[in-house]
Amino acid sequence: MTWRSFLLTLYYHASRPARAWCYRCMAAQRRLPAIVLVYHRVADDGATPWTMPSALFVRQMRWLQRHFDLVSLEETQRRIREGSGPRPxxxxxxxxxxxDNCRTAIPWLVRERVPCTYFVTAQNALTGDAFPHDQDVGCHLPTNTLDQLREMADLGIEIGAHSYTHANLGEIADPESLWREVVAAKRTMEDVLEREVRYFAYPYGGYVHLNREAFRLAEQVGYLGVCSCYGGLNFPGDDPFHLQRIAVGNDMIHLKNWTTMDPRKLGTPRFLYRTGEGGVGHRGDENPTPQPLAND
Ligand SMILES: [Zn+2]
Incomplete structure (x- = not known):
């Protein structure tokens, strides 16, 4: 165990009574959080910081199964609209x-009937090219083939859109490029998979990577929801169209802290895209690579 993990474990145990109290209050008001987690790649070669070993993935899932209702994004949105059940x-x-997710992670989720939404970048699915963030670090990891995605969809995995080219949408002002990343990504994947693509996830997903116009476009063309990834939780009464997600740390202690009323996550400001102001705009403090797996 590293010093960092040791300190986080101490923090977890020391803050448990306060968090248990917070949990009881929120449960009484049916305001328990609807948490959305993000994974990238589950494999045992540890090729990149956004790769999680398969044994750890299964361990995290087992722990989550014991403490949470594992639900689809649609059910997450229902709970945000109507109030939580007795469990978060x-x-x-x-x-x-x-x-590589087709080796352990997806078969495990299918076997255990754990709902999952799988966001795919259209261009990489079509061409088989490595993702730009992998090419940048000289790592050419294989991407899912269309046959794999069709098979996953047949097994009940919801396929979502993760833009067309994995661009930083926060930097796109040109309407045509934005249309391609948000709308063409949806329509292209719908054509090749012959299924509706109902959810969109921003590449990178930090505050600086979000775009108010992209939110509006996504709503206009019929997405049911859009996911960011700067670490927030969702609560009943929030806007269900914008689902805040947490990128999972590459250990157990981050997961345990972040999902159990951690004050550091409870206060995460939402990106408010409907109003022209307020909320959080471009703070410039997010990591422009895929979400790091072990930030605090
Ligand atoms: Zn991505």
Whole structure:
């Protein structure tokens, strides 16, 4: 155990009574959080910081099964609209579309009937090219083939759109490029998979990578919801169209802290895209690579 993990474990145990009290208050008001987690790649070669070993993935899932209702994004949105049940919920999502997820993670989720939304970048699914963030670090990891995605969809995995080219939408002002990333990504994947693509996840997903116009476009063309990834939770009464997600740390202690009323997550400011102001705009403090797996 590293010093960091040791200190986080101490923090977890020391703050448990306060968090248990917070949990009881929120449960009484049916305001328990609807948590959405993000994974990228589950494999045992540890090729990148956004790769999680398969044994750890299964361990995290087992722990989540014991403490949460594991639900779809649609059920997450219902709970945000109508109030939580007696337990908080967690929804599992994956970003990018790594072929290696078909070895352990996806078969495990299917076997255990854990709902999952799998966000895929259209261009990489079509061409088989490595993702730009992998190419940048000289790592050419295989992406999911269309046949794999069709098979996953047949098994009940919801396929979502993760833009067309994995661009930073926060930097796009040109309407045509934005249309391609949000709308063409949806329509292209619908054509090749012959299924509706109902959810969109921003590449990178930090505050600086979000775009108010992209939110509006997504709503206009019929997405049911849009996911960011700067670490927030969702609560009943929030806007159900914008689902805040947490990128999962590559250990157990981050997961345990973040999903159990951690004050550091409870106060995360929402990106308010409907109003022209307020909320959080471009703070410039997010990591422009895929979400790091072990930040605090
Ligand atoms: Zn991504």
């Amino acid at each position: 919920s967690v929804s599992i999502t994956f970003d990018d579309g790594y072929a």
